[in-house]
Amino acid sequence: MSTWLMKSEPSEYSIDRLEQEKCSSWFGVRNYQARNFMRDQMQVGDVVLFYHSSCKEVGIAGIARVASLAHPDESQFEVGKYFEPKATREKPIWYCIDVAFERKLQKIYTIGDIRATPGLETMKILEKGNRLSITPVTETEYQILLSYLDTE
DNA sequence: GCCAACGTTGGC
């Protein structure tokens, strides 16, 4: 089982919204590397660290689980923000997975907290210039993070 | 297939 960090702007989609909806498709990813993670590697039951970006308190806001294998992202067929003119039903370009709410952190584990946590310096999210919206988290990083969350 | 120009991301 793997762990992933998935970024979302809370003004677009927040952990609170996922808590309400319980489960949601992670549609709208328009980056090939992130798509490939979803399409080729993500498995049902994988842990998702739900990260809030571009907001007042940037950081890990909660924990979710991958709830489906990749399936075509419906928003690529619909006129609007995520429309992809080159995609067809027969040959979709973009894929997404579903994500199920697990829990909200009592307190956001901020990017500053992550930076200051021994052993988490290696997290992709901290790499300079990293803009990938989905990044793999190692088992070690996940365990270290968990140990800090539980002592909050 | 190179690479400059452009648009976007995202922390600060």
Place this chain on the structure above:
DNA sequence: GCCAACGTTGGC
């Protein structure tokens, strides 16, 4: 709102 860093586009 700034701006560095990155991905994508498109002319050649």
